[in-house]
Amino acid sequence: MITRDSQIYNSLSRRKEKLITRKEGKLSFYSCGPTVYNLIHVGNLRSALVADLFYRFWKQIGFDVIFTRNYTDVDDKIIHRAQEDNLTAQEVAEKFIEEVEKDYEKAGCLDPTYRPRVTDTMMEIIGLIEQIVSRGSGYVIDGNVVFSVDSFKDYGKLSGKHLEDLEVGARVDRDTRKRNPLDFYLWKASKEGEPFWESPWGKGRPGWHIECSAMIQKLLGNQIDVHHGGSDLIFPHHENEIAQSEAGSGKAPFVRYWLHHAFVTINQEKMSKSLGNVFSAREFLNKFSGEMARYMFLTPHYRSPIDFSENAVWSAAKALERIYEAKNLAEDCVALSSQAIKNQAFEEFIAKISEEFYSAMSDDFHTPVAISKVFDLIKEYNRLAYQGSNDDKAGRAKSFLRFLSEVLVPIFGFGGDNSKEVLVRLSEIQKSIKGWDESGPEQLSATEIESFISERELARKQKDFKRSDKIRDELLAKGVELKDTPLGPKWSYR
Numbered sequence: 001m002i003t004r005d006s007q008i009y010n011s012l013s014r015r016k017e018k019l020i021t022r023k024e025g026k027l028s029f030y031s032c033g034p035t036v037y038n039l040i041h042v043g044n045l046r047s048a049l050v051a052d053l054f055y056r057f058w059k060q061i062g063f064d065v066i067f068t069r070n071y072t073d074v075d076d077k078i079i080h081r082a083q084e085d086n087l088t089a090q091e092v093a094e095k096f097i098e099e100v101e102k103d104y105e106k107a108g109c110l111d112p113t114y115r116p117r118v119t120d121t122m123m124e125i126i127g128l129i130e131q132i133v134s135r136g137s138g139y140v141i142d143g144n145v146v147f148s149v150d151s152f153k154d155y156g157k158l159s160g161k162h163l164e165d166l167e168v169g170a171r172v173d174r175d176t177r178k179r180n181p182l183d184f185y186l187w188k189a190s191k192e193g194e195p196f197w198e199s200p201w202g203k204g205r206p207g208w209h210i211e212c213s214a215m216i217q218k219l220l221g222n223q224i225d226v227h228h229g230g231s232d233l234i235f236p237h238h239e240n241e242i243a244q245s246e247a248g249s250g251k252a253p254f255v256r257y258w259l260h261h262a263f264v265t266i267n268q269e270k271m272s273k274s275l276g277n278v279f280s281a282r283e284f285l286n287k288f289s290g291e292m293a294r295y296m297f298l299t300p301h302y303r304s305p306i307d308f309s310e311n312a313v314w315s316a317a318k319a320l321e322r323i324y325e326a327k328n329l330a331e332d333c334v335a336l337s338s339q340a341i342k343n344q345a346f347e348e349f350i351a352k353i354s355e356e357f358y359s360a361m362s363d364d365f366h367t368p369v370a371i372s373k374v375f376d377l378i379k380e381y382n383r384l385a386y387q388g389s390n391d392d393k394a395g396r397a398k399s400f401l402r403f404l405s406e407v408l409v410p411i412f413g414f415g416g417d418n419s420k421e422v423l424v425r426l427s428e429i430q431k432s433i434k435g436w437d438e439s440g441p442e443q444l445s446a447t448e449i450e451s452f453i454s455e456r457e458l459a460r461k462q463k464d465f466k467r468s469d470k471i472r473d474e475l476l477a478k479g480v481e482l483k484d485t486p487l488g489p490k491w492s493y494r
């Protein structure tokens, strides 16, 4: 059962539309995946995370989602890498698929329903090209098959480009064999030493665009609900996918809703000086964490560019810390009583927050607003946490934790780990980020702080308050603030 209506921005119509799927309760979803010739970069990671967010949210509101993300395992870049590394193209692709899967897993991405590869889709690719040729939209030259853009009257409908304007630009490096300079290859005759497949047009391999059309036709059908990718894929890749699929099947629209996310921009100068070489997803995930990636790439709106900077990394660490501090407090409070009492007013507050959270997510995945609602709840919970009896404290804490596990974690995929472990890790991360800023003071590590705190606790037990105050002041001078709470001392970097 679908629990709510949602609006999504359709790049095809250039406006927000109500999401109505072809089959009630079912949603067919395709997202363009990476070419596997290297480790993926942070831009690819954003793409995977955005698709993962869509997938999680649609599942959460009740859709039966069939999610397909491909691997491009036949490509010039792969062949080139294979020659460099003295491997076969297949070995290169195999190796990097394995590596990319590790990154996806570390970033907390759910497995898609299907993860097709070009090499497993060859029969369907050839079949679709035959369909296109037989319907008069493809022509053969010297073992190559080329798509004729003039045969497809809707060419340009996604990108908003006009054939005449495009032709002027394309004429510059004209491939004279093509009827129109914008015509693109569906099948390329293989050159000496390249991997090839047998086809009705001779030995060759598919052009890039055809794979997505063929995989979709094979796994999801001739017409699907949602297609996603980076905005850099709108032209020509997605424009060509539409042309191939609609010309091949004779059915339109190929895709009901086209969703595109924005770039990851990098503050070059600052990055090279301070962040070092954190450009591959692997480096980011190792240096920080999967949850940090999720926070950084999912809490800005998917159609806004993300500036990948030290500041953004720092803010993500601070924000996750606030979430985990509240979670840690709630876990401690739950332990105070086995007779938790529900607090009516707080329950109502959570219900209101949930409603606002889902409304924001249903408004074209407005994650900045959705996450601000989570912080409104955290603020309110922190304010009330110590009020009333232990039974009251445990009751509020339970309700708060339920919101995290039933709303935040399933949709955003962060906030679900062990709070004590994550807090230690986050303070280490913050320390490492601080280290980049050479002007900043040297910071204590979490372990160092903990040892100061236990020393202070000992002094307090021995009623040596002069000593315990001295330790607190020392910590403060080193930029660490200590707060005494009913659950013991809590510290944070100032």
Ligand SMILES: [Zn+2]
Pocket: 031, 032, 033, 212, 237
């Ligand atoms: Zn694609």
